[in-house]
Amino acid sequence: MSDTRAPGGVEGTAPPRGARTERGARTRTRLLEAAEQVFTELGYHDASIVKVAEAAGVAPGTFYLYFAGKQDIFDELVEELNRRVRKAMADAASHGRTRGEAERLGFQAFFRFTAEHPGLYRVIRQAEFVSPRALRGHYERIVAGYASGLQEAMARGEIATGDPEVLAWALMGVGEMIGLRWILWGDTDEIPTHVFEETMRFVQRALDAQP
Amino acid sequence: MSDTRAPGGVEGTAPPRGARTERGARTRTRLLEAAEQVFTELGYHDASIVKVAEAAGVAPGTFYLYFAGKQDIFDELVEELNRRVRKAMADAASHGRTRGEAERLGFQAFFRFTAEHPGLYRVIRQAEFVSPRALRGHYERIVAGYASGLQEAMARGEIATGDPEVLAWALMGVGEMIGLRWILWGDTDEIPTHVFEETMRFVQRALDAQP
Amino acid sequence: MSDTRAPGGVEGTAPPRGARTERGARTRTRLLEAAEQVFTELGYHDASIVKVAEAAGVAPGTFYLYFAGKQDIFDELVEELNRRVRKAMADAASHGRTRGEAERLGFQAFFRFTAEHPGLYRVIRQAEFVSPRALRGHYERIVAGYASGLQEAMARGEIATGDPEVLAWALMGVGEMIGLRWILWGDTDEIPTHVFEETMRFVQRALDAQP
Amino acid sequence: MSDTRAPGGVEGTAPPRGARTERGARTRTRLLEAAEQVFTELGYHDASIVKVAEAAGVAPGTFYLYFAGKQDIFDELVEELNRRVRKAMADAASHGRTRGEAERLGFQAFFRFTAEHPGLYRVIRQAEFVSPRALRGHYERIVAGYASGLQEAMARGEIATGDPEVLAWALMGVGEMIGLRWILWGDTDEIPTHVFEETMRFVQRALDAQP
DNA sequence: AATGAATGAGAGTTCATTCAT
DNA sequence: TATGAATGAACTCTCATTCAT
Numbered sequence: 079m080s081d082t083r084a085p086g087g088v089e090g091t092a093p094p095r096g097a098r099t100e101r102g103a104r105t106r107t108r109l110l111e112a113a114e115q116v117f118t119e120l121g122y123h124d125a126s127i128v129k130v131a132e133a134a135g136v137a138p139g140t141f142y143l144y145f146a147g148k149q150d151i152f153d154e155l156v157e158e159l160n161r162r163v164r165k166a167m168a169d170a171a172s173h174g175r176t177r178g179e180a181e182r183l184g185f186q187a188f189f190r191f192t193a194e195h196p197g198l199y200r201v202i203r204q205a206e207f208v209s210p211r212a213l214r215g216h217y218e219r220i221v222a223g224y225a226s227g228l229q230e231a232m233a234r235g236e237i238a239t240g241d242p243e244v245l246a247w248a249l250m251g252v253g254e255m256i257g258l259r260w261i262l263w264g265d266t267d268e269i270p271t272h273v274f275e276e277t278m279r280f281v282q283r284a285l286d287a288q289p
Numbered sequence: 290m291s292d293t294r295a296p297g298g299v300e301g302t303a304p305p306r307g308a309r310t311e312r313g314a315r316t317r318t319r320l321l322e323a324a325e326q327v328f329t330e331l332g333y334h335d336a337s338i339v340k341v342a343e344a345a346g347v348a349p350g351t352f353y354l355y356f357a358g359k360q361d362i363f364d365e366l367v368e369e370l371n372r373r374v375r376k377a378m379a380d381a382a383s384h385g386r387t388r389g390e391a392e393r394l395g396f397q398a399f400f401r402f403t404a405e406h407p408g409l410y411r412v413i414r415q416a417e418f419v420s421p422r423a424l425r426g427h428y429e430r431i432v433a434g435y436a437s438g439l440q441e442a443m444a445r446g447e448i449a450t451g452d453p454e455v456l457a458w459a460l461m462g463v464g465e466m467i468g469l470r471w472i473l474w475g476d477t478d479e480i481p482t483h484v485f486e487e488t489m490r491f492v493q494r495a496l497d498a499q500p
Numbered sequence: 501m502s503d504t505r506a507p508g509g510v511e512g513t514a515p516p517r518g519a520r521t522e523r524g525a526r527t528r529t530r531l532l533e534a535a536e537q538v539f540t541e542l543g544y545h546d547a548s549i550v551k552v553a554e555a556a557g558v559a560p561g562t563f564y565l566y567f568a569g570k571q572d573i574f575d576e577l578v579e580e581l582n583r584r585v586r587k588a589m590a591d592a593a594s595h596g597r598t599r600g601e602a603e604r605l606g607f608q609a610f611f612r613f614t615a616e617h618p619g620l621y622r623v624i625r626q627a628e629f630v631s632p633r634a635l636r637g638h639y640e641r642i643v644a645g646y647a648s649g650l651q652e653a654m655a656r657g658e659i660a661t662g663d664p665e666v667l668a669w670a671l672m673g674v675g676e677m678i679g680l681r682w683i684l685w686g687d688t689d690e691i692p693t694h695v696f697e698e699t700m701r702f703v704q705r706a707l708d709a710q711p
Numbered sequence: 712m713s714d715t716r717a718p719g720g721v722e723g724t725a726p727p728r729g730a731r732t733e734r735g736a737r738t739r740t741r742l743l744e745a746a747e748q749v750f751t752e753l754g755y756h757d758a759s760i761v762k763v764a765e766a767a768g769v770a771p772g773t774f775y776l777y778f779a780g781k782q783d784i785f786d787e788l789v790e791e792l793n794r795r796v797r798k799a800m801a802d803a804a805s806h807g808r809t810r811g812e813a814e815r816l817g818f819q820a821f822f823r824f825t826a827e828h829p830g831l832y833r834v835i836r837q838a839e840f841v842s843p844r845a846l847r848g849h850y851e852r853i854v855a856g857y858a859s860g861l862q863e864a865m866a867r868g869e870i871a872t873g874d875p876e877v878l879a880w881a882l883m884g885v886g887e888m889i890g891l892r893w894i895l896w897g898d899t900d901e902i903p904t905h906v907f908e909e910t911m912r913f914v915q916r917a918l919d920a921q922p
Numbered sequence: 923a924a925t926g927a928a929t930g931a932g933a934g935t936t937c938a939t940t941c942a943t
Numbered sequence: 944t945a946t947g948a949a950t951g952a953a954c955t956c957t958c959a960t961t962c963a964t
Contacts, residue, residue, distance in 0.1 A: 200418075244491070248488060255462025337937060521947075523948065560934090562948075564936075666889070667913060670910060673884040677885075678884060681880045706917035761958070771959090
């Protein structure tokens with residue numbers, strides 16, 4: 079937000095919603111944190127602006143100084159969460175020496191994230207019905223990473239050849255469903271080791287080049 | 290819509306409202322059909338009882354003679370849709386001579402169902418947030434079928450050994466995500482052949498016993 | 501409102517808002533009466549749906565069974581009031597034997613209406629800012645009546661020739677302003693006789709054929 | 712905007728907020744100009760203080776240093792606009808050699824003003840509902856001018872005798888309605904010549920002494 | 923003299939649900 | 944068995960105004 083506003087200027091499309099000062103930035107952050115908590119607890123549709131504002135300790139009207147509405151803050155929140163998931167996965171994967179190891183670490187990071195923040199994970203999934211575009215973009219970015227890794231591995235003859243994009247989506251489906259079953263629906267706080275290992279064996283067989 | 294609901298059957302808790310006469314049964318059926326149409330078109334939260342009643346050609350008050358509320362009819366509808374999906378998959382799979390063929394036919398049936406009824410598929414997915422229990426039950430039944438098939442195949446040495454349940458959930462994840470990507474988000478009315486074939490190769494490699 | 505609704509029919513553009521029964525018709529009427537009172541007392545912008553509903557003795561939600569919103573009921577109300585004014589003027593004028601007498605009686609009826617319902621008159625005037633089209637239509641209908649009377653009188657040589665439409669608007673301006681000044685802003689309940697007579701002389705000179 | 716407002720002048724009651732310095736006077740002027748623009752564009756009720764402040768390049772809080780509220784600045788603005796209209800009419804009329812010519816020039820000036828500033832004209836009309844007193848005062852001042860001119864003309868035997876006040880209000884009604892019809896509702900940027908001429912003939916017949 | 927974040931009452935509106943008929 | 948008018952709480956959102964800085 080430039081501090082050289084031309085008087086009477088119209089400032090383009092995105093209204094410069096609040097947050098021009100330090101204090102404003104803090105309020106905005108508080109609202110985002112409150113939204114995370116409320117959406118997590120109640121889901122998108124039972125959450126309300128009033129509840130979010132209340133949780134942030136501000137008046138309802140204040141909310142609209144910073145966000146255009148419920149969907150707006152949801153989008154921003156989901157985008158933020160998605161960034162976190164992707165970063166966790168990419169960071170973990172980058173420590174792998176071999177492709178297989180990277181894959182393993184990536185999956186592990188994903189499962190760890192969802193296990194540590196099951197509410198957030200649910201929020202992200204719910205985006206399918208609220209901001210399909212945002213969720214799709216998120217998945218596509220993960221897939222793009224997967225796919226390029228797979229392509230390189232194919233080139234090196236490490237894995238079976240095939241359409242890397244399809245393979246990447248299939249891999250993501252595996253991770254999502256295992257996460258859904260053993261974290262959201264499971265009764266432990268963590269994915270059981272043998273489930274994780276079985277999943278990794280499944281994935282490795284699915285990818286490995288047949289001798 | 291099966292008209293042979295045993296009163297007080299599996300549902301147990303909910304008293305079977307209305308529908309004690311021939312006419313009542315017809316009204317109930319009309320409401321369920323209307324709900325399918327309205328939920329499909331609008332999604333759970335934008336659907337309203339008044340719209341469902343209207344689509345069924347019935348007054349709003351009449352709705353409550355047959356269902357306890359919105360969630361109630363949604364649950365019943367999702368259960369019904371799930372039965373249809375499972376039946377389509379099971380029927381198809383039963384025509385397979387080999388395990389691999391059955392698997393292939395089952396996946397094909399799933400994709401065909403979602404391609405032909407994308408709205409219904411979305412309704413089922415949405416159940417995750419509205420009636421998690423119902424969706425979980427649905428998935429578990431599919432998994433149970435998969436898993437027992439896998440177990441037999443393992444016993445016969447046709448596929449790699451492992452925890453059949455984990456494998457079954459992984460398989461389902463693959464199907465779900467490929468369906469999401471190429472049917473709900475795709476721009477064709479059908480899953481592209483090469484995507485389907487690539488998916489099947491992925492699945493077969495993932496399961497096949499290593500020589 | 502036809503009582504042969506096809507089940508599931510969509511009923512065209514105008515939603516059949518309530519009033520299918522005797523009781524509904526009564527509620528609708530009560531709302532319209534309440535609106536007249538509230539708009540009259542508070543003006544358009546300070547009136548609120550809740551106040552109207554309250555004055556009608558119904559819950560806020562009930563209002564929306566019958567009207568699409570504030571502007572909708574305002575339009576209907578203004579249209580109704582306009583019909584009354586026009587009818588009062590036309591009825592009165594039709595008793596005139598000569599053109600001049602008809603004119604005199606029409607003006608008189610207009611002033612009487614505004615004097616008896618100053619609040620309504622204000623509501624109609626306010627329509628200029630709320631439903632300009634409606635007000636314009638109202639004026640145009642009055643003007644059309646005036647103008648055709650003037651044209652005939654011109655043909656008979658009773659009055660000066662000229663563009664009857666312009667003359668008609670000018671006449672209406674006279675009536676409106678005199679009404680505004682001596683009824684809305686005046687301190688009596690009726691237009692003073694000498695003002696009325698002076699106005700009629702003004703009008704007659706303005707129209708009369710010069711010898 | 713005259714910058715020579717005598718503090719505590721005619722307005723009397725309202726303390727002249729802010730504007731005690733050179734800079735303050737400039738801010739006040741900017742706010743008034745902004746208000747003219749915003750009210751003109753949006754009308755009274757859709758205009759908001761925040762928009763006015765924005766258009767003036769000033770923070771919302773600053774507004775209240777200079778005006779007591781929305782109605783306050785509206786009143787002042789309307790008064791200013793009215794001064795402009797009256798001045799335009801009086802200036803024009805003063806160039807007329809005969810009474811009839813003065814009248815003609817006055818009407819012309821009024822129509823020209825409204826044609827050039829239709830938005831302002833609307834703002835003035837809207838004052839009927841927002842500050843009736845201000846509008847009434849405006850009209851009364853115009854009427855006073857008309858009336859004294861008419862009285863003199865009567866004394867000189869140039870026009871029919873009668874109550875000059877009633878005649879003056881009638882004249883103003885003619886001008887207002889013709890302006891409303893052909894400027895606010897018309898499709899040209901100017902009043903058509905034949906309408907103007909017809910109107911003037913109407914007015915002259917209405918006033919002229921019968922031989 | 924100026925700021926701009928914060929307020930909070932109140933607006934319009936929706937809809938699952940009830941109940942007298 | 945069916946009706947449909949009525950409910951009223953809850954929702955999103957606006958904006959004139961205040962006040963600590």
